[in-house]
Structure formats: structure tokens, C-alpha cells
Amino acid sequence: MGSSKPLGKDDLLITGTNKDQIDVLKAQLSSHFHMKDLVAVSYFLGLEVSKSSQEIFVSQQKYTMDLLKEYGVLKCRPYKLPLDPNTKLQADSGTPMTDPELYRRLIAAKHLLRYLLLAPAQRILLANNSAVELKAFCDSDWASCPMTRRSTIGYCILLGDSPVSWKSKKQHVVSRSSTKAEYRSMALTYCEVTWLVSLHKDLGLQDLGPVKLYCDNQAALYIAANLVFHARTKHIEVDCHYVRDQVKDGKVNPCYMNTKSQIADIFTKIVTTDQQAKLLSKLGVLNPNNSKLEGEYKGSQSESQQKSQVKNRRK
Structure with a gap:
């Protein structure tokens, strides 16, 4: 695992796998700025961080x-x-x-x-x-706003089995079909994927390969693969060009995923209690049982059960 050090009131976090290089950087910064070394990170910008030799847990x-x-x-x-x-x-x-x-x-x-x-x-x-690869999931809830009939779109992106980026938002314009709402969700996800690939290259991960994007709308996947534009896609033509360029360059690989397994569902709509628990598990979200909250819910799992659940969540 890398070593992480927050410095001073400006909440500067330095991370890496080489402690000597981290110390050199800290010395260089300290020669120009007044800093206080807070040693290993445990609380950063409202995030509580705990770690072991195999994993890091982040909570609020x-x-x-x-x-x-x-x-x-x-x-x-x-x-x-x-x-x-x-x-x-x-x-x-x-x-x-x-x-x-x-x-x-x-x-x-x-x-x-x-x-x-x-x-x-x-x-x-x-x-x-987990594997060093990016996987993206996108979804939309078509015309979900009862006042404007704008759609809610969402995505989440995993590095291996760990979530590193997610978003849910209402579209700025009305989509005239669920396919177009889904396609706009794909385009938004691709933009985030492009930024993350660039970031990981800066961190030394050069060969991530084509990023798989999982979508549960067959028509949207067809538009991504079909090189012929027609009247039905004219008003989303900019999104179509952008997505197809990413596919053509081998940067992304659109894939179909059954709606029941679509992780991004949790960012766009209210699901059932069982589905909520299933999707949270697939996202690597755990509920530790060490809370002392007065009147807390007693259904939390043991640590061993949680780790077993994480290992099996992709099955």
C-alpha cells in the first residue's frame, strides 16, 4: 500500500509507494512553506480513512x-x-x-x-x-422529474472492484425517448472515463486497455456501434460523434448488462430493499458492526461476513 501524509491547514495530501521520495518532496515544500506533518492520514476533508496491509476503508x-x-x-x-x-x-x-x-x-x-x-x-x-482496470456503468431514469420531465442520469466507475468516481444529475434538456436519455448518460460517462485514464497515466498506469462501459439499453448500444446517422439521432449528433470516436479509437468498449445487475441503477432511481443491498455490495460499500449509536439498527454484518461478501460480489 502507498504511504499518505496530510500537511498543515491547507489539507495537502501526499501519496505514493516510495517513502524516501515522499520525504524529499516534503522537505522541498517545507523549504518554501511553513508546514506541519500530521503523519499517516486518518481524517482528510471530512473523510475518515482506516487501512491495513491489504485495503483502505473510507467513511464519513x-x-x-x-x-x-x-x-x-x-x-x-x-x-x-x-x-x-x-x-x-x-x-x-x-x-x-x-x-x-x-x-x-x-x-x-x-x-x-x-x-x-x-x-x-x-x-x-x-x-x-483487484485487477488494475477501469470499468464504467451508466444508467438513466427517463422523464423522471414530474414537473419538467427531464431525465435523471448517473454513472459509477470502478478501478478493479473499488469505486473511484460516481455521479447523479438531472439532464439540462428533455430527452424524447429512453434511448436518447441513456445515450446522453453514456456520453457523460465517457467524458469522466477520459479524465480518469489521463489521471492514471500521470500516476504511472500506462496500459489500462479499452474501458468497458456497461449499459442496459440495447438501442443505445446499437447507436454507438452504427456508423450511419439518421433523423432520429440528429439532435444528439454531437454526443454520437463523441462516443463513436472513443469506440473507434479503442478507448472504450460498450457492453450490455442486464438491468437487474446494473450498478448505476442505485444512482438514478429508488430500487427495492433487496436490490439496494445487492448493489451496495457490488460497489464495495460495507457496514461495520462496531458502531455505538444509541438505538442503532442491529442487522449489521460481521467483518468476516463483509469480506466474504466483497469477494463474491462480482459472481
Whole structure:
């Protein structure tokens, strides 16, 4: 595993596999700036980091606990899903809040906090024994916004079996079909993949090979492979050119994935409780059982069960 050192109030993090070179760099920086060496990283920009010889775990337990205490939900019953699947929020429904500033500060519904109450120490596994390859997953929820009918798109990108980038957002324009919404999601994912490949080359990983992009929309995959434009794709022609150029250059390899196995589903829509647990497992998200939270949910797994689950999550 590499060595990581945060320095000073500017939250500078230095990482690498050669401790001597890290020490040289720190000495050079210290000759120009006043710095304090905080030794091995354990807390960085709100992220809690713990590591062993085989893996690194990243969580936001302290930040989560602070939110739960501030808004008085510690003794509430936890929820198993981040949002109510039967609720569709609209701007012109419900009762206006007397103090909207409270919502602006929180930027989340109370339902979401009660979901976080289920596992405030939930963490991401970054393992060093998985394959050095990038895999991308993209998805869309077509016309999901009841007010604008804009689609929600999302993606996640894994390095080996560890998540390194993910995003969920509402599209800026309305897509006239689920295929076009999915294709725009593919284009957005390719942009992120391009940046990550460049970043990894700077870090010394030169030969990552074509990045597999998994999509559950057959029509979108056909458009990526079909070199003939037609009227149906004219208004997404820029995205089509960009995606096809990436495919033609051998930088990406679009692949079909069954909807039930699509990891990116968790970023675009509310899934069932069982599917939520399955997708979190595939993402390497674990729930440690060492939390001392008052009234916490008692269904967390043992550490050995979690590691076994991680090993089998790609099966």
C-alpha cells in the first residue's frame, strides 16, 4: 500500500509507494512553506480513512453523526431506503415551510437522515488485490422529474472492484425517448472515463486497455456501434460523434448488462430493499458492526461476513 501524509491547514495530501521520495518532496515544500506533518492520514476533508496491509476503508461517520445529532433523529426508527419510493416531490404541492433556511442548510430530507441512521459508519472498500482496470456503468431514469420531465442520469466507475468516481444529475434538456436519455448518460460517462485514464497515466498506469462501459439499453448500444446517422439521432449528433470516436479509437468498449445487475441503477432511481443491498455490495460499500449509536439498527454484518461478501460480489 502507498504511504499518505496530510500537511498543515491547507489539507495537502501526499501519496505514493516510495517513502524516501515522499520525504524529499516534503522537505522541498517545507523549504518554501511553513508546514506541519500530521503523519499517516486518518481524517482528510471530512473523510475518515482506516487501512491495513491489504485495503483502505473510507467513511464519513463523524460528519454523519453530527448531522443526526443536530437534527434530532438519533432515537428515530431507521429506514432501509434513502427515499420513499411512493413519494414524488413537486414544487406546487405540500405546505410551504415557515423557515426555509433550515432546509437550505440541511440540503436533505429527514427521510434520508433516517436512512443514514441505519448505518452511519457505512464505508467504501478500496482493495489493493483487484485487477488494475477501469470499468464504467451508466444508467438513466427517463422523464423522471414530474414537473419538467427531464431525465435523471448517473454513472459509477470502478478501478478493479473499488469505486473511484460516481455521479447523479438531472439532464439540462428533455430527452424524447429512453434511448436518447441513456445515450446522453453514456456520453457523460465517457467524458469522466477520459479524465480518469489521463489521471492514471500521470500516476504511472500506462496500459489500462479499452474501458468497458456497461449499459442496459440495447438501442443505445446499437447507436454507438452504427456508423450511419439518421433523423432520429440528429439532435444528439454531437454526443454520437463523441462516443463513436472513443469506440473507434479503442478507448472504450460498450457492453450490455442486464438491468437487474446494473450498478448505476442505485444512482438514478429508488430500487427495492433487496436490490439496494445487492448493489451496495457490488460497489464495495460495507457496514461495520462496531458502531455505538444509541438505538442503532442491529442487522449489521460481521467483518468476516463483509469480506466474504466483497469477494463474491462480482459472481
